[in-house]
Amino acid sequence: MFTGRNSATETDGSDALWIRDLSQIETFYGRLVFLAGLRKPDSGRYEHYGCSPGTPSSLIVSRNLKRVHETIFHDWIALSLERKKADIELYIASVEHGDRQLLVDAWLRLTPYMNLVPASVQGPERQRHISDFEAILGLLKNLYGVASPDRGA
DSSP: OOOOOOTTOOOOSTTHHHHHHHHTOOSHHHHHHHHHHHBOTTTOOBOOTTSOTTSHHHHHHHHHHHHHHHHHHHHHHHSOHHHHHHHHHHHHHHSTTOOHHHHHHHHHHHOGGGGGSOTTOOTHHHHHHHHHHHHHHHHHHHHHTOOOOOTTO
16 A cells, blocks of 8 residues: 655645545555546646646646656566456456456457556566556456457447
8 A cells, every 4th residue: 555655755735635545545556547547648747636737836746646656657567467467356346336347348458558657667667567467468358258359349
């Protein structure tokens, strides 16, 4: 569980909400989903509902969220494949109103796991994340009886 942050992270007190939100997420994968969802695709900046965009504190929050996203991603990459699979299964179990077959099918078709990588991460770490996740998806596909996705759909 996320309980703190790097002591080098700058703060002005405006990030208490996202720290609280992140600390309530049990899985590494869930934290990556949360953090990647705060990153704006048109700017790459991180925004949290608790901080008004364009303010000086929003720049601090964005930098802090970027650092935390990178840290959690590096922690994720360091996990064994077996531990990642267990973490993803725990995440799947925590999804409310989630049909496991539909969720795994959507992941196979839409590849949202590719968007969880921080922008600063390139090369081998990015590729390892993708290949590990695809291997886990292959196992989950068999476990939950998901038919091969129609990539054209």
